[in-house]
Amino acid sequence: MKKLLIVLAAVFMLVGCSSDSGDKKDTSVNEEGFVFEVNGTAISMNEDTSSILEGLGKELSYYEAKSCAFEGMDKTYTYADFQLLTYPKDDKDYVNSVVLKSDTVATQEGVSIGDTKAKVEEKYGKDFEDKNGAYVYTKGKSKLEFIFTDDTVTSITYTAITK
Amino acid sequence: MKKKISIMIISICLIVSTFFLLQNLLTPKYISEVPEGSLIGEYYKEEKYDHNVVFIGDCEVYENFSPITLWQNYGIKSYIRGSAQQLIWQSYYLMEETLQYEKPDVIVFNVLSLKYDEPQNEAYNRLNLDGMKWSKSKWNSIQASMMEEESVIDYIFPLLRYHQRWSELTSEDFEYLFKEKPQLSHNGFLMRVDELGVDTIPEAQPLADYQFSDNCYKYLDKMVELCQDNGVQLVLIKAPSLYPAWYDQWDQQMQDYAKKNHIDYINFLDDIEKIGLDFQHDTYDAGLHLNLSGAEKLSNYFGQYLQDKYHIKDSRQDKEASVRWNKKVKFYNDMKEDQYQELKKYGYLKSYGATEK
Numbered sequence: 001m002k003k004l005l006i007v008l009a010a011v012f013m014l015v016g017c018s019s020d021s022g023d024k025k026d027t028s029v030n031e032e033g034f035v036f037e038v039n040g041t042a043i044s045m046n047e048d049t050s051s052i053l054e055g056l057g058k059e060l061s062y063y064e065a066k067s068c069a070f071e072g073m074d075k076t077y078t079y080a081d082f083q084l085l086t087y088p089k090d091d092k093d094y095v096n097s098v099v100l101k102s103d104t105v106a107t108q109e110g111v112s113i114g115d116t117k118a119k120v121e122e123k124y125g126k127d128f129e130d131k132n133g134a135y136v137y138t139k140g141k142s143k144l145e146f147i148f149t150d151d152t153v154t155s156i157t158y159t160a161i162t163k
Numbered sequence: 164m165k166k167k168i169s170i171m172i173i174s175i176c177l178i179v180s181t182f183f184l185l186q187n188l189l190t191p192k193y194i195s196e197v198p199e200g201s202l203i204g205e206y207y208k209e210e211k212y213d214h215n216v217v218f219i220g221d222c223e224v225y226e227n228f229s230p231i232t233l234w235q236n237y238g239i240k241s242y243i244r245g246s247a248q249q250l251i252w253q254s255y256y257l258m259e260e261t262l263q264y265e266k267p268d269v270i271v272f273n274v275l276s277l278k279y280d281e282p283q284n285e286a287y288n289r290l291n292l293d294g295m296k297w298s299k300s301k302w303n304s305i306q307a308s309m310m311e312e313e314s315v316i317d318y319i320f321p322l323l324r325y326h327q328r329w330s331e332l333t334s335e336d337f338e339y340l341f342k343e344k345p346q347l348s349h350n351g352f353l354m355r356v357d358e359l360g361v362d363t364i365p366e367a368q369p370l371a372d373y374q375f376s377d378n379c380y381k382y383l384d385k386m387v388e389l390c391q392d393n394g395v396q397l398v399l400i401k402a403p404s405l406y407p408a409w410y411d412q413w414d415q416q417m418q419d420y421a422k423k424n425h426i427d428y429i430n431f432l433d434d435i436e437k438i439g440l441d442f443q444h445d446t447y448d449a450g451l452h453l454n455l456s457g458a459e460k461l462s463n464y465f466g467q468y469l470q471d472k473y474h475i476k477d478s479r480q481d482k483e484a485s486v487r488w489n490k491k492v493k494f495y496n497d498m499k500e501d502q503y504q505e506l507k508k509y510g511y512l513k514s515y516g517a518t519e520k
Binding site: 063085132134136155 | 366369407451
């Protein structure tokens with residue numbers, strides 16, 4: 001009987017100690033990733049959006065989409081010069097990406113839409129991933145992507161690394 | 164000696180039983196919450212595998228097409244093997260598995276998933292893979308789908324994945340510990356009668372690279388070959404969901420691919436008016452998915468196309484099929500009625516995965 005109890009305990013231990021592959025999405029965060037700052041509000045990837053939204057004020061438009069099969073919504077807040085996209089986890093929303101839409105806003109390092117490829121290299125260096133001509137820089141749990149048309153920046157996107 | 168052997172055998176039986184009991188208890192039931200997780204498994208409950216048309220793909224198939232409408236209006240027997248964020252390699256292996264059960268006239272594949280080049284999310288993998296019966300196709304699908312941190316042993320013994328669900332257990336986990344789960348879908352279609360019209364759709368983000376990956380094309384090629392080998396017509400579609408964006412560059416690639424491989428590609432986004440879709444009333448989530456009214460319109464439109472182009476047999480005069488499908492129609496109508504009543508009572512579909520507005 002004693003042996004049986006030991007074996008049963010072992011099964012429970014096996015179950016209890018096995019690798020945790022569930023709910024692994026890391027939202028802990030920023031770890032000095034790229035930060036977009038607008039009107040005194042800093043937006044870091046994977047950051048809880050509650051205080052950010054307060055700082056940004058009223059958006060021009062808002063869209064929410066069911067996060068496919070999960071509880072919660074993917075949300076898109078559109079402001080005059082940028083879009084903020086979020087993802088849900090544990091009843092909270094976190095920053096998924098920020099898309100700059102005009103040259104009136106710039107990255108913290110001072111690059112805007114309309115700047116040259118040379119300026120991007122000057123500010124961010126050459127340690128980037130070339131994605132079909134676009135430059136993708138990685139820092140902490142974030143990526144910063146510059147898309148060019150004829151050596152001119154036409155799109156700037158911050159993206160959270162959630163895996 | 165005999166006593167020791169008996170004790171050992173009893174012990175082993177007890178351990179194995181405990182293990183599987185815990186596994187059954189802790190594995191999610193996907194009924195009230197995340198019903199999408201039940202879709203893949205429901206296929207095995209079919210009485211007969213004689214579908215004319217099988218849909219394969221992500222939420223853009225299981226939310227947007229109604230097999231009951233295809234039956235009622237055209238006598239087409241169809242099934243949707245859809246699941247949330249189903250990736251193209253998962254679709255391929257599902258197609259391979261489906262062809263072990265039956266040889267439909269047409270397989271319809273929704274191409275949105277070509278945007279994903281690699282596994283995205285462990286939780287979605289589980290929704291796609293856990294419900295499949297064990298087979299070589301499932302094994303290969305797991306191998307193609309696993310994220311870096313995943314292990315195949317977790318798929319063989321789901322308890323290892325879900326052992327931490329103790330605190331999330333609900334009465335459903337106990338109720339369906341041994342009992343068979345209720346039918347949730349209508350031949351793979353997940354019904355929603357509520358409405359949430361489109362107000363605004365976010366501007367599509369520019370992409371650095373619009374080219375679908377070699378990996379995605381590899382699986383699309385395999386689908387074409389598999390269908391050819393089995394004498395099945397493959398039809399590529401893009402469902403008329405307004406969001407997420409379907410870029411013109413993607414559309415062009417699909418047109419070129421279809422032409423090159425002599426198969427059909429239908430982008431229903433181009434046919435919204437002809438279908439009669441009104442995105443103020445025919446969607447329950449502002450343009451991502453159609454509601455029942457939208458799904459019935461789209462199915463009616465597509466049914467005509469299937470009948471005209473592929474001359475799918477109208478089986479409504481087949482007595483055996485009619486008896487079988489009339490049961491499905493009744494279940495469909497009962498659920499429709501139940502959803503309207505619930506909507507009236509609570510203002511939202513409380514027991515059908517909707518959130519309170």
